[in-house]
Every structure is written in structure tokens, then in C-alpha cells.
Amino acid sequence: MNWLYLLLSPVDESMDFFELTTDPIDITNVTRRVVPPECGATVTLDGYARRFTKDKATGEIRETLYLEYEAYEAMALKEMETLVERVKGEFEISNVGIVHRTGKLDIGETSVVISVAAPHRKAAFAACEWLIRELKRTVPIWKKEVYADGEHWVEGESA
Amino acid sequence: MAARVLFFGLTADIAQKREMEIPLEAGLSANGLLEELRQQIPGLGGTKLHLSINQKFATGEEIVRDGDELAVFTAVSGG
Numbered sequence: 001m002n003w004l005y006l007l008l009s010p011v012d013e014s015m016d017f018f019e020l021t022t023d024p025i026d027i028t029n030v031t032r033r034v035v036p037p038e039c040g041a042t043v044t045l046d047g048y049a050r051r052f053t054k055d056k057a058t059g060e061i062r063e064t065l066y067l068e069y070e071a072y073e074a075m076a077l078k079e080m081e082t083l084v085e086r087v088k089g090e091f092e093i094s095n096v097g098i099v100h101r102t103g104k105l106d107i108g109e110t111s112v113v114i115s116v117a118a119p120h121r122k123a124a125f126a127a128c129e130w131l132i133r134e135l136k137r138t139v140p141i142w143k144k145e146v147y148a149d150g151e152h153w154v155e156g157e158s159a
Numbered sequence: 160m161a162a163r164v165l166f167f168g169l170t171a172d173i174a175q176k177r178e179m180e181i182p183l184e185a186g187l188s189a190n191g192l193l194e195e196l197r198q199q200i201p202g203l204g205g206t207k208l209h210l211s212i213n214q215k216f217a218t219g220e221e222i223v224r225d226g227d228e229l230a231v232f233t234a235v236s237g238g
Contacts, residue, residue: 047238069237072167072230075214076237100237112238132238140211140230141237142168153169155207156236 015095016088018080020071022103025110034095034117041121043128047112049105053145064145069102069111072140076100079139083131091127093118098131100141111143160185162192162223165230173202183223190219196231206233 015034031044049067054060084096097115105111114131118124136156143154160183166174181192189210197203210217211230223229 070168070171071237072165072211072214072232075211075230078214136236136238138216138235139237140167140232140235142232143236143238144168153172153233154236155169156234156238 016084016097018077018084018096018098020073020076020100020102022101025099025101025113027110027113030097030099030113031115034097034115036094036117038119039094039117040119041124042115042117043121043124044113044115045128045132046110047114047132048110049107051107062145062147064107064147066107066146067105067111068144068146069100069105070142070144071100071102073102075140080135083134083138086134087116087127087131090130091116091118092120092123093127096127096131098135100135100139102141160225162225162227162229164192164196165228167230167232168236169206169233170203170208170231173206174200183225187223188219189217189221189223189229192223192229193219193231203231208232209234 015036027046031042035042052061052063055062080098087096093116095117100112114128116124116127145152145154161180162183163178164181165178166176171177189212193208208231210219212221213228
């Protein structure tokens with residue numbers, strides 16, 4: 001790579017990324033990796049493991065001890081790539097980073113980070129909300145909540 | 160002729176396995192294959208299931224071909 005080219009290139013087209021990891025996610029790293037020179041704002045969603053969950057049907061509040069996420073990795077990465085392509089077609093944004101963790105997560109640990117960098121904040125907020133909504137609908141990852149007295153695979157909204 | 164079927168999350172727990180091979184008759188649809196699976200694994204009967212074929216979401220109308228990779232799962236719940 002020619003350094004002069006790097007310095008003069010106004011937009012690096014290769015800054016988008018989407019990944020699965022079993023390691024803890026470094027949120028600041030995800031947030032900074034998406035920032036190109038023409039941007040003024042990055043919106044980052046930090047989704048993490050919730051301790052208390054209200055049952056939508058019964059209203060009962062259950063305490064979760066930990067979560068387990070499982071991914072159909074090959075398909076999940078394809079669906080994440082599709083989301084990145086679609087979101088960049090719909091919103092005035094520059095770069096997107098998505099990292100989803102799998103395996104066992106303790107309460108409070110980050111399960112998903114989505115960072116969207118844009119010239120202006122409004123599009124970044126809208127795109128980030130769109131991405132998490134679509135990710136929860138279309139990316140083949142499943143969450144199991146483990147309680148003191150049992151466990152439950154959560155069913156999301158249908159794709 | 161055979162297809163590979165993968166299970167994830169709840170379906171893996173119910174099937175007590177992560178994958179299996181299913182012999183195919185010519186012209187079998189994905190829904191037809193799902194019916195065969197429900198007969199082989201009765202625990203899947205009461206669950207709303209979704210399908211993918213070769214890592215793309217499927218409607219069930221598709222004809223399953225030799226060597227296809229199917230997956231059977233409940234509504235995704237990442238995030």
C-alpha cells in the first residue's frame with residue numbers, strides 16, 4: 001500500500017466490519033474502528049446481559065444468572081454482511097461495525113456492539129436503531145437465559 | 160441422495176444432536192422434509208420452526224437437492 005495514497009484517499013471503503021467472537025468485546029475499539037475523516041458523529045449501541053426480565057405473557061419478573069448465545073456462524077456472518085450493505089443503502093452514513101459475542105455471558109457483559117459513523121448524528125442514530133432491529137430479526141443467533149431453577153431458549157420475532 | 164440438517168438452540172436440545180443426514184426422495188420440498196423430521200423427532204411437533212437452505216432463509220416451498228445444508232430452528236433471538 002502506498003502511504004501517499006492512504007493520506008490522500010478521502011474515504012476508506014474497507015472500514016466496515018462484522019464479526020462473531022467468544023471473547024469479551026472492547027466497545028471503545030469497535031467505536032473507534034469505524035471513524036473516517038469525513039465523519040462528525042458515531043453512535044454506538046452496547047447491548048448487554050440483563051439480570052431481571054419481565055415475562056411478556058405473565059408479567060412475572062425472573063432473575064437471570066447468566067446467558068448463553070449460540071450462532072449458526074456461517075449464515076450469521078452472511079446475514080450481518082447483508083445488513084451492512086442494506087443499511088448503507090438506506091441511510092447517509094459512512095461506516096458500520098457489528099460485533100456479536102457467543103458462548104456464556106455473565107450479567108452485565110456486552111453481547112453485541114453496533115457502531116455507526118456518519119457525517120451527522122441523526123442518520124447515525126436512525127441507522128443504529130435499524131441495525132439492531134434487523135439483527136434481532138434476521139441474524140441466526142439464539143439466546144438462552146439460565147435461571148436458578150431452570151433455563152429457557154428465548155424466541156424472537158419471526159424473520 | 161441425502162441432505163444434511165443442522166439444529167441450533169432449542170431444536171438441538173430437543174433433537175439431542177447438532178446435525179443429521181436425511182435421505183431424499185426426488186422432488187421432496189423443505190416442508191416435506193420438515194414433516195419427516197417431526198415424525199422422527201416427535202419433540203419438535205409443538206414448536207414453530209424456521210428453515211434455511213444453504214445458509215439462506217427458506218419458505219419451505221423449495222425442493223431439497225442432494226447435498227443441501229438445511230437448518231431447523233426457532234425464531235432467532237440474538238442481540
